Amino acid sequence: MEKIASFCVDHTKLFPGIYISRIDGDIITYDIRMVKPNTPPYLSNGALHTIEHLFATFARNSEYADRVIYFGPMGCRTGFYFLLRNVPKKETINLIIRIFRQIADYDGEIPGTTASECGNYREHDLVGAKKCAKEFLPVIENWDETKLTYNK
Numbered sequence: 001m002e003k004i005a006s007f008c009v010d011h012t013k014l015f016p017g018i019y020i021s022r023i024d025g026d027i028i029t030y031d032i033r034m035v036k037p038n039t040p041p042y043l044s045n046g047a048l049h050t051i052e053h054l055f056a057t058f059a060r061n062s063e064y065a066d067r068v069i070y071f072g073p074m075g076c077r078t079g080f081y082f083l084l085r086n087v088p089k090k091e092t093i094n095l096i097i098r099i100f101r102q103i104a105d106y107d108g109e110i111p112g113t114t115a116s117e118c119g120n121y122r123e124h125d126l127v128g129a130k131k132c133a134k135e136f137l138p139v140i141e142n143w144d145e146t147k148l149t150y151n152k
Contacts, residue, residue: 053124
């Protein structure tokens with residue numbers, strides 16, 4: 001079997017940031033890497049889950065709502081994949097930064113946290129999600145298109 005693209009990235013050379021994981025036609029998959037791989041602590045399940053709910057909600061309520069394909073966590077708990085259709089790279093970076101600022105400042109109810117809305121509605125951590133977002137913001141605040149490529 002052929003390795004999938006994400007297993008071909010040298011995770012020993014990967015640092016927190018925003019990268020292009022792959023391009024499929026007009027859909028770009030962004031790797032939002034919040035934690036250096038293989039270097040604990042990883043994102044806790046509760047914080048990861050809350051970031052997923054908040055980011056997906058904010059993205060799907062943004063001006064790019066109709067171009068959001070997917071936002072979800074990596075199983076290794078080091079970050080997220082964000083798939084968008086036809087959004088310029090610079091605008092995507094700005095959107096990601098803006099949403100992480102929203103998460104860092106969020107004080108409301110976490111969307112989608114009832115038993116009928118979520119398959120694990122009890123495992124959330126807003127305080128942890130806000131802390132993770134605040135810690136990640138300095139990493140990405142000056143991110144630009146020249147930094148979107150994985151280090152080889």
